[in-house]
Amino acid sequence: MTKKRARDLGLPFPGKTGEFNALTDVPGVEIGFTTIIEGEGPVVIGKGPVRTGVTAILPRGKKDGMQPIWAGFYSLNGNGEMTGVxxxxxxxxxxxxxxxxxxxxxxxxxxxxxxxxxxxxxxxFSQEHLWAMPVIAETYDGVLNDINGQHILEEHVLSALESAKTGPVAEGNVGGGTGMICYEFKGGTGTSSRIVSVNGEEHHIGVLVQANFGLRDWLTILGVPVGKHMPKEKILDKEQGSIIVIIGTDIPMLPHQLRRVAKRAAIGIGRSGTPGGNSSGDIFLAFSTANEMDIPQKSPDSLKMKFVNDDRFDPIYEAVCQAVDESVINALLAAETMTTIKPFGQKVHAIDHEELLRIMRQYNRIG
Structure with missing residues (x-):
C-alpha cells in the first residue's frame, strides 16, 4: 500500500506543485528504479542481506541522439562522489x-x-569520436546492506535505465534509496516539484533526493523541532550519512545560473535541520532541459541560448528550497522499517505518521 505523502497528511508545505509533485513534472524527464531486497540475519560479505538498488534519471528521456543537458554542480560537503562533474x-x-x-x-x-x-x-558513437562520461552519484547504505558484497550488477543498472518513465515516482525504500537512513529514521528516495511563472509562462522545477543524512535531534519539519519530540530508538553516535539532490527544470538557464540553483539545495536541506555534517557527502546537481541543440561536434561556430535575467531568480530560488525540503520529508514518510546488519539486529524505524501529526498539532501547524 502506498504511504501518504506530506501533503496527503495535511502538512502545509508552501508552493504550487506539478501534477505528480515529482521531478517527472519537468516535461521529458523519465525516472526508473531497480530495487534489491534479499535475505535476513547477520551479514556474510558477498551473500547478504541485500537492501540496495539503482535510481536512473533520464533528463531528456530515451531520445535517439545525445544533446547537451545544461547543468550546474555544487558540493556543500564533499565526503561523497558524483562523477562527470x-x-x-x-x-x-x-x-x-x-x-x-x-x-x-x-x-x-x-x-x-x-x-x-x-x-x-x-x-x-559509431560515426563520431565521442566519449561517455556518465553522471553517477552515491550514498552509503552499509548499516542496512551488505555494501562490501557489491551486489549491484550491470543488469540492475540497465534495468533501471530501461524502466525509466514519466508519471508518479515511487519513494522511500526504492532504487538507490533502498538502504538509506535519514535523521535516524528510515530514509531513502523522495521527490517534489513546483510550478513557477517566468515572463508570464508556467514552468516546472522538480527535485529528487537520495536522503541518507542527519541526526534525530536536528530533525525540523515546517519549523517544528520534531526530532526532539521523538527521541526513542536512535541508532547513531554521530552524523555519518549523505544526501544527493538532483534539481531539474524546463526554465531556460545558463550554466552559471544552474550552479547558483544547485547551491540553493543547501538551504533546502537545511530547513529540515542539518548543518551539513563533516562525514556527510552533500552533493547537488541542477539541470535544465531548455535550449535543445545538437552536440558541439555537430553544431555551427556560433550558438544562441535563451536565458532568464539573473535579477528575476528570487522566486525560482524560493521554489527550489521548498521542493528540496518537501522531497526530504516525503522520503521519510514513504520509507519502511528495516533491521540493521552492522551492528546486527537494531531496528531503523519508519517515522510514525500519527505521532508526527500529534506533534505538528501541538505546534498549530495543522488543524
Whole structure:
C-alpha cells in the first residue's frame, strides 16, 4: 500500500506543485528504479542481506541522439562522489543519464551506463569520436546492506535505465534509496516539484533526493523541532550519512545560473535541520532541459541560448528550497522499517505518521 505523502497528511508545505509533485513534472524527464531486497540475519560479505538498488534519471528521456543537458554542480560537503562533474564545471553540460546507487557500486553503475549510452546512441558513437562520461552519484547504505558484497550488477543498472518513465515516482525504500537512513529514521528516495511563472509562462522545477543524512535531534519539519519530540530508538553516535539532490527544470538557464540553483539545495536541506555534517557527502546537481541543440561536434561556430535575467531568480530560488525540503520529508514518510546488519539486529524505524501529526498539532501547524 502506498504511504501518504506530506501533503496527503495535511502538512502545509508552501508552493504550487506539478501534477505528480515529482521531478517527472519537468516535461521529458523519465525516472526508473531497480530495487534489491534479499535475505535476513547477520551479514556474510558477498551473500547478504541485500537492501540496495539503482535510481536512473533520464533528463531528456530515451531520445535517439545525445544533446547537451545544461547543468550546474555544487558540493556543500564533499565526503561523497558524483562523477562527470569536472566537465559540468568546465563546459556547463553533460550528455548522459544520471544514476544514483550505493557507495561501492559507483564503478559498475558507470560501466553499465556507458554501455547503455553506446547502445542507445549507437549511430553517434559509431560515426563520431565521442566519449561517455556518465553522471553517477552515491550514498552509503552499509548499516542496512551488505555494501562490501557489491551486489549491484550491470543488469540492475540497465534495468533501471530501461524502466525509466514519466508519471508518479515511487519513494522511500526504492532504487538507490533502498538502504538509506535519514535523521535516524528510515530514509531513502523522495521527490517534489513546483510550478513557477517566468515572463508570464508556467514552468516546472522538480527535485529528487537520495536522503541518507542527519541526526534525530536536528530533525525540523515546517519549523517544528520534531526530532526532539521523538527521541526513542536512535541508532547513531554521530552524523555519518549523505544526501544527493538532483534539481531539474524546463526554465531556460545558463550554466552559471544552474550552479547558483544547485547551491540553493543547501538551504533546502537545511530547513529540515542539518548543518551539513563533516562525514556527510552533500552533493547537488541542477539541470535544465531548455535550449535543445545538437552536440558541439555537430553544431555551427556560433550558438544562441535563451536565458532568464539573473535579477528575476528570487522566486525560482524560493521554489527550489521548498521542493528540496518537501522531497526530504516525503522520503521519510514513504520509507519502511528495516533491521540493521552492522551492528546486527537494531531496528531503523519508519517515522510514525500519527505521532508526527500529534506533534505538528501541538505546534498549530495543522488543524
Amino acid at each position: 569536472h566537465w559540468v564545471n568546465d563546459a556547463g553540460y553533460f550528455l548522459s543519464p544520471i544514476c544514483i546507487t550505493n557507495t561501492h557500486s559507483v564503478g559498475i553503475a558507470h560501466h553499465a551506463t556507458t554501455k547503455w549510452m553506446i547502445q542507445q546512441y549507437g549511430e553517434q
